[in-house]
Amino acid sequence: MDQARTTISKIFNGEPRSYTRFNLTQNMEGDNSHVEMKLSSDMDDEMEANGVGENQHNRPYYQSKLNQRSPKTVCGFVIAILFLFIIGYLIGYLSNKSTNKTEINSDCPILNEIAPVREAVYSLDWSDLRALLKKKLTTDNINSNLKEFSSASHQAGSSGDEGAALYAHYGRAEDFRRLQELNVDVNGKVVLVRAGLLSFAEKVANAANLNASAVLIYPDPVNYSINEDTALFGHVHLGTGDPYTPGFPSFNHTQFPPAESSGLPRIPAQTITMKQAAEIMSKLGGRISPDGWRDGMLPDTMYRLGDDRDNITVEVNNVLVQKKIHNVFGVIKGYIDADRYMVIGAQRDAWGPGFARSTVGTSLLVELARTITDMIKNDGFKPKRSIVFASWSAGEFGVGATEWLEGYLTSLNLKTFTHISLDEVISGLDSFKATASPLLYGLLESTMKQVSSPIDATKSLHEQFAGSNWEKSVMEPMGLSHSAYPFQSFSGIPSLSFRFTSSSKLYPFGTFEDTNQNLEQYTSFNTLKLAKTAGEVAGLVTLRLVHDHLLKLNVEKYTSVIRNYVSQIRSKLESLQMSGRLPSTVTMQWLLSAQGSYDRAASALVSAIRNSDLEDMEQCRILNNRIMRVEGSLLSPYVSPRESLFRHIVLGSGSHTLAALVNHLEAIKGGLESADVDQFKNQFALATWTIQGCANALAGEVWDMDNEI
Numbered sequence: 001m002d003q004a005r006t007t008i009s010k011i012f013n014g015e016p017r018s019y020t021r022f023n024l025t026q027n028m029e030g031d032n033s034h035v036e037m038k039l040s041s042d043m044d045d046e047m048e049a050n051g052v053g054e055n056q057h058n059r060p061y062y063q064s065k066l067n068q069r070s071p072k073t074v075c076g077f078v079i080a081i082l083f084l085f086i087i088g089y090l091i092g093y094l095s096n097k098s099t100n101k102t103e104i105n106s107d108c109p110i111l112n113e114i115a116p117v118r119e120a121v122y123s124l125d126w127s128d129l130r131a132l133l134k135k136k137l138t139t140d141n142i143n144s145n146l147k148e149f150s151s152a153s154h155q156a157g158s159s160g161d162e163g164a165a166l167y168a169h170y171g172r173a174e175d176f177r178r179l180q181e182l183n184v185d186v187n188g189k190v191v192l193v194r195a196g197l198l199s200f201a202e203k204v205a206n207a208a209n210l211n212a213s214a215v216l217i218y219p220d221p222v223n224y225s226i227n228e229d230t231a232l233f234g235h236v237h238l239g240t241g242d243p244y245t246p247g248f249p250s251f252n253h254t255q256f257p258p259a260e261s262s263g264l265p266r267i268p269a270q271t272i273t274m275k276q277a278a279e280i281m282s283k284l285g286g287r288i289s290p291d292g293w294r295d296g297m298l299p300d301t302m303y304r305l306g307d308d309r310d311n312i313t314v315e316v317n318n319v320l321v322q323k324k325i326h327n328v329f330g331v332i333k334g335y336i337d338a339d340r341y342m343v344i345g346a347q348r349d350a351w352g353p354g355f356a357r358s359t360v361g362t363s364l365l366v367e368l369a370r371t372i373t374d375m376i377k378n379d380g381f382k383p384k385r386s387i388v389f390a391s392w393s394a395g396e397f398g399v400g401a402t403e404w405l406e407g408y409l410t411s412l413n414l415k416t417f418t419h420i421s422l423d424e425v426i427s428g429l430d431s432f433k434a435t436a437s438p439l440l441y442g443l444l445e446s447t448m449k450q451v452s453s454p455i456d457a458t459k460s461l462h463e464q465f466a467g468s469n470w471e472k473s474v475m476e477p478m479g480l481s482h483s484a485y486p487f488q489s490f491s492g493i494p495s496l497s498f499r500f501t502s503s504s505k506l507y508p509f510g511t512f513e514d515t516n517q518n519l520e521q522y523t524s525f526n527t528l529k530l531a532k533t534a535g536e537v538a539g540l541v542t543l544r545l546v547h548d549h550l551l552k553l554n555v556e557k558y559t560s561v562i563r564n565y566v567s568q569i570r571s572k573l574e575s576l577q578m579s580g581r582l583p584s585t586v587t588m589q590w591l592l593s594a595q596g597s598y599d600r601a602a603s604a605l606v607s608a609i610r611n612s613d614l615e616d617m618e619q620c621r622i623l624n625n626r627i628m629r630v631e632g633s634l635l636s637p638y639v640s641p642r643e644s645l646f647r648h649i650v651l652g653s654g655s656h657t658l659a660a661l662v663n664h665l666e667a668i669k670g671g672l673e674s675a676d677v678d679q680f681k682n683q684f685a686l687a688t689w690t691i692q693g694c695a696n697a698l699a700g701e702v703w704d705m706d707n708e709i
Contacts, residue, residue, distance in 0.1 A: 139528040145363030171203030186210040199481040201238040214268040214314040218277035221297035228275040233351035233510040238263030240398030249407035268316040325393035334385040341386035346422040347395020352512040361422035383546035419487040421497040425534040428502025432465035435478040437494035438557035489646035492632030565658040572665040597695035633694035
């Protein structure tokens with residue numbers, strides 16, 4: 001941990017120190033002034049929000065003159081200029097007259113008589129940038145980083161119940177619904193579930209909602225190729241960040257009134273090994289488990305559900321301790337819009353060796369920072385916007401990044417336009433998966449077409465892994481277990497996470513088997529080649545976003561996403577009205593109107609871009625501001641971050657989301673106890689207005705908004 005922290009510091013010519021301020025104020029005094037490193041613990045200053053301006057071509061930028069001056073002011077300027085001219089002429093005349101009498105000392109500094117003018121900023125062509133990144137991002141440097149950051153320990157902060165056992169497959173909501181359909185009572189049971197498909201926290205929360213007494217989580221051989229005595233590490237907090245400061249930061253041991261996250265588990269939970277799981281499962285009686293639940297490979301196990309006579313005792317002896325953690329930041333300042341920036345992050349800690357979990361990501365983070373810095377110093381690259389390289393601590397708990405986001409949310413969601421996570425980028429060879437904001441889908445697809453496949457250099461990543469339907473083949477839902485999730489769903493910052501992985505076996509993240517040797521086995525000894533390819537993907541996405549004059553974020557993509565949810569809600573709502581389960585007063589009119597408002601606002605922005613003078617700095621700034629408002633506007637303003645941390649209505653979690661509306665309609669249809677028509681109507685109205693608010697933000701100025709709703 002300390003070694004990685006020091007190395008990151010050296011790249012930016014900084015020394016580790018207590019972090020008091022996060023300043024991205026633009027400084028144009030030479031290339032070296034654009035690179036900074038600071039530690040995060042606390043920051044004081046709020047940075048004033050400005051727009052993003054850019055030129056559509058590789059032409060210089062100059063500050064635009066927008067202020068209209070009166071004739072009186074103009075006359076004043078003219079008189080002042082004439083006065084200065086006369087004085088300058090007299091000084092020059094007298095100086096010239098005395099040159100024969102005065103000897104000039106060559107050691108004295110010569111001062112410019114003319115005030116410095118802001119240098120015109122040129123940028124390299126995109127083809128040049130691509131070639132530079134591919135040339136400078138080398139496997140030798142990555143391998144050196146991997147060796148440097150490998151260590152036996154990456155821990156963050158380093159220098160009982162008795163009742164019947166019940167098998168519940170993966171512990172998903174649909175698994176517990178299946179048990180209810182079979183009239184199997186979960187109440188008071190110790191539930192055994194397989195690891196995989198969703199986070200430990202979600203498994204425990206699903207069991208707790210049905211009053212289970214405890215949860216045991218084990219790795220099944222059908223999913224994992226690990227030793228039978230290998231334990232899994234993980235946490236069961238249904239959220240991220242410090243669970244005792246929910247929704248607000250815990251910097252420098254900040255003391256607040258007692259608070260506790262609603263996502264903390266209400267029941268004991270513990271991981272167990274394959275050997276322990278086999279011993280328990282082999283003794284379970286009761287009925288045979290449903291179809292699809294018996295594909296596990298535990299020895300001497302029939303995968304029965306268990307009955308009331310299969311008693312088991314669970315005792316968890318966790319100790320609550322406080323640890324001080326350090327986030328490390330390196331900053332490359334933009335030459336035009338320094339107050340607009342993207343974040344590239346990787347966690348630095350891990351349980352156990354953590355080679356694939358943290359070492360690979362940290363190595364790539366350092367190498368990308370070194371490569372882009374070198375391009376600026378030696379090749380003339382001048383990014384228009386700033387890049388923040390972030391090394392997170394306590395990533396295993398989801399703490400480091402979330403605490404930073406909680407501390408500076410009001411600044412970050414107005415200034416940060418993209419986040420890229422480098423966590424877990426390599427865990428296999430035969431599959432490429434990604435999760436991202438819909439705004440980034442188009443940029444990711446185009447990047448995949450420009451990067452060569454690590455398997456076959458004659459093919460692109462897109463040709464190798466995407467197939468005929470690239471979204472279906474590559475994209476997956478963003479869940480709580482993804483490191484990009486807090487940025488996306490808590491802060492409303494468009495985020496991207498991608499990985500090379502195995503389609504057959506889960507990599508043993510969070511175990512002592514996460515080593516360099518094991519990763520080489522999973523990648524068929526292509527780890528370095530895969531790391532370079534992953535670095536190219538992250539690097540090209542980054543360069544595109546800080547090089548181009550307009551942000552490559554596709555606002556029209558959310559049109560189809562929102563329309564799909566609205567279609568589901570409409571179908572279920574009308575069906576329930578026909579059956580008399582919902583009153584006719586619950587109408588789709590307003591939701592359809594809000595959806596239409598977003599459609600029109602997105603189309604209008606695309607049209608405005610097409611018809612605008614993109615060489616006008618101020619015009620580009622206005623357009624980029626509208627693009628940047630979309631993601632943050634999809635955070636519901638009607639729920640508390642303390643109770644519902646992930647407020648995004650499309651990609652978040654909680655009763656305020658569009659997915660929750662669909663599920664609530666299903667609950668009403670099934671007559672479940674959780675169904676509440678009045679509550680649904682309230683959620684329905686708030687979600688509708690959140691979409692309308694996003695459409696208004698995208699439309700731009702108040703006179704461009706759709707006021708008909």
